[in-house]
Amino acid sequence: MKVDQVGLFFDRDGTLNTELDFISRPGELQLIPNAARAIREANEFGVKVFVITNQSGIARGLFTETDLVAIHQKLVTVLAHEGARVDAIYYCPHHPEYGKTPYKKACSCRKPKPGMLKKAGREHGINLSHSFVIGDRFIDMQAGKAAGCRTGLVLTGYGVVEREECMKARNVDFIARDAYEAWLQVKDLLLQRKHARVHG
DSSP states (O other), rough: OOOBBEEOOOSSSSSTOOOSSOOOOOGGGBTTTTHHOOOOOOHHHHHHEEEEEOOOOTTTTTSSSSHHHHHHHHHHHHHHTTTTOOSSSEEEEEESSSSSSTTBOOOOOSSSSSSHHHHHOOOOTGGGGGGGEEEHHHHHHHHHHTTTTTEESSSSTTTHHHHHHHHHHTOOEOOOOSSHHHHHHHHHHHHHHHHHHHHO
């Protein structure tokens, strides 16, 4: 597979939908305003869009993988109503300290590790070094950098609280008010790249 596709990776909770401690039912999922618009415009621009999300509530016994499938179907449905789509959703059900086998383990997919990003790269031909991770947590920025991506912190969810830590660690490339503003910054960067290729 030729690896040349740009990927845009969104965290889920606090980035695309409002933050709750653990969403365990589809009815609890509510999109943040303009999140679907960000994804729709990325679709139209030709960027592949993914969701990468830690879901340790499975390991903790708060909900099941079947429950999570229903939640993600709700996400896909509400996005579709606004003309947006994601190319794939990746989740980590594990936790190193809580739960039972097979979920209680130190894995390579739980952010801040980059396993979900690398899997998407393999499965969809994504050039991670040309791609972007958008999230509201320090761990999102860490995972993005570990995968070689550029990173954007949104100030929804935990973003305001974790902004200072991200700035100190210097692992965030840009800060945006929300997912849509982050997409606009990503688009500007992509247009700059295109211009540089044409005129370089």
